[in-house]
Amino acid sequence: MIPMPALRPWIADVTLMRPDSALPLVHLPDAATALVYRRTGARDGDLRVIGPRSRASYYPGKELPMCIRARLRPGAAKPVFGVPVSELRDQAVPLTDLWGARAARLEDRLGELTDPGPILRGIEEALLEGLYESADARDLLLGEAIESLSGHGERVAALARRLSVSERHLRDLFTDRVGLSPKRFAGIQRVRTVLARAGSAKWAGLASDTGYYDQSHMTADFHRLMGVSPAAFRAGHLPARTPCAA
Template identity: 50%
Template sequence: MRTLAGVAAEVLTQPAHTDHEVHVRAPDTAAVLAFRSGQDGTGLVVLGPRTRASYFTPGDAPRCVTIRLRPGPAGAALGVTMRGLVDQAVLLRDLWGAPADTLLDRLAARDDTEVARGLAGALEERLQAGSAADAARADLVDAAAGLLTGAGRVPEVARELGVSERHLRNLFHDAVGLSPKRYARIHRVRSVLAVAREEPWAELAAETGFYDQSHLSADFRAVMGVPPGAFRAGRLPAPAQCAWSRL
């Protein structure tokens, strides 16, 4: 994993899997652009923010190079309203048309590093074509997202950024596809997944920003599909077909 400037937050590479264990794709507040290559061909896929975890067999997953987008500029870079992408997977050509096919042709035979640079460069070009007002809105949304992933609540975040709560909620929802409250909840669950699995749940709740253990359990089950204890014990939902393979 590494961080890139501009529109891209992270670059993740994933080789094609061959085993048959259930793998978890955690919920995510960010949209991603992925170069995928597998038995069913090569393509560029956009995944919107994911509000629930998905479970799949890695044998269904292709090799991927994934650009995880910063919340502020994601919509402008992709050229789409983010509310319409939540929990959706679409081909990039459905959003960009012929330029997406040209980009895919250019990247098809490249290694992962070159693919990542090509994807990030294409996104940056589209972002730079936007207006100064677009850039200002993106900066405001990025700032709000950073505060919401800490201990910030919407009223406090709005005051710190010098905007009304209503303006912040509307702007954030349009730019990210999620309400600030839902964004913060998904981020907190992702924080639980990222820390040591052996810690007591009450300690994890305090460490990751939940009011108490019961709130952690409720939010965790809502987005992961199973209670925290079942997840820790490996009692996961049955795997489904990867959505990318159905495109």
């Protein structure tokens, strides 16, 4: 699904899913915050905010008629949801806890709809309401820092010096707006790149390309976030599943 043009600078992607109870749910480490609409019945559904995930999690499959996920780019969540993103890290929070009656009214409106397209438009219009604030200096600084740390080359200390800020200021900005420290953010981005390229490159070359010291460094970092080695994950040998809270 393609987000409306006004939201493309803020939304990384939109996915329509119909979860199958026969397939395990694998949630990868992710620096993005997502808004998820789950249709649980003919006219029933709920909205949940999925905060940044600092490590992978594995759950038994769940069957739902429809699930729409809008992943906000790192840094976009606080203007929308109104709380430091660190409070959302590794959490699935009902939108009603953040927006109150406004979220309840939105869920009621979405429940009247049946097709994914109009449901997505309703979600996007609600997101736009929180994004009409003009950019300030912190947004520009954060955008440059996110781009640099996503490129797998620059270290946090060097980045802070180049941006003429202290490491503490950079860390506080990331914690507030992204929900993760700069170092954790960069680590998640590297692991997600390894996951995306795991089938098309040799491990040693992939480690070098993604900014690791060597293959063993990559393997250790991957295992810390994913719970298994890169080779085991690619072979489908996943950690034990844990019951999903909701």
